[in-house]
Amino acid sequence: MSRHSKREEEERDILGELGGWLVYILLIIGLTYLIITFVGQRTMVSGSSMETTLQDGDNLIVDKISYRFRDPKRYDIIVFPYKYEEDTYYIKRIIGMPGETVQIRDGYVYIDGKRLTSDIYGKEKIKDPQTAAEPVTLGDDEYFVMGDNRNHSMDSRDPGVGVLTRKDLIGRAWVRIYPFDNIGVIRHE
Incomplete structure (x- = not known):
């Protein structure tokens, strides 16, 4: 060669x-x-509205596929875009389901007139029910969401967030990937 x-x-x-x-x-x-x-999708928790479940600075992976195969459930932690700020996402917990009536009376959540006693996430009495002081009846495709730190959360009680529709839900918080000492699957129920 x-x-x-x-x-x-x-x-x-x-x-x-x-x-x-x-x-x-x-x-x-x-x-x-x-x-x-x-x-x-990776997302980061900013603020204290989901304490004590999620902390400011937690990095999460959001499962965007499971809601293609099943309906969201009460207490799922979901991610959705904030409608007034591009590239801003909120992380909240589903409290009210389609067709239900949600109201906050005397500091507690009521669903269809009955106190939601299975709600172990909101540990404090709610000081300001905002729009939920009056009954909020959800449509066939609507969800009422709240932060776990109820008195420090901008959620469905606030007209700036309001109730969400199924298409608003980007996905379900699935795994915490940071901080490293707290890595793991996120408990929803």
């Missing part, structure tokens, strides 16, 4: 290797895009 053909063969090998790496990198980028768009 001549020196010239050996050099051409080495160049072809290098180009083949680079082409293989380029295809591999493009495949990884494409898969990452598909996962972020349709399966999961």
Whole structure:
């Protein structure tokens, strides 16, 4: 084999290797895009509205796929976009389900006129019921959400958030990935 053909063969090998790496990198980028768009999304907790369940600075992975196969449940922790600020997402807990009537009386949540005693997440009496001082009847596709830290949460009681529809729900908080000493699947019920 001549020196010239050996050099051409080495160049072809290098180009083949680079082409293989380029295809591999493009495949990884494409898969990452598909996962972020349709399966999961990273989000960070900002503020104290979900304490003690979630803390300010917690990093979460949001499951964006399970609601394609099942309906949201009471007490699911969900993520939704804040309608008045682009790229701002809220994390709250579903309290009222479609077709129910939600009201806050004497500091407690009532669903269809009965006190919601299974609500172990809101540990304090609610000081300001806001719009839920009067009964809020949810439509067939509406959800009433609240933060666990009820007296420090902007949620469905506030007209700026209001009730959510199914299409508003980006997904369900699934796993805490940071801080590292608190990594794990997030408990919903």
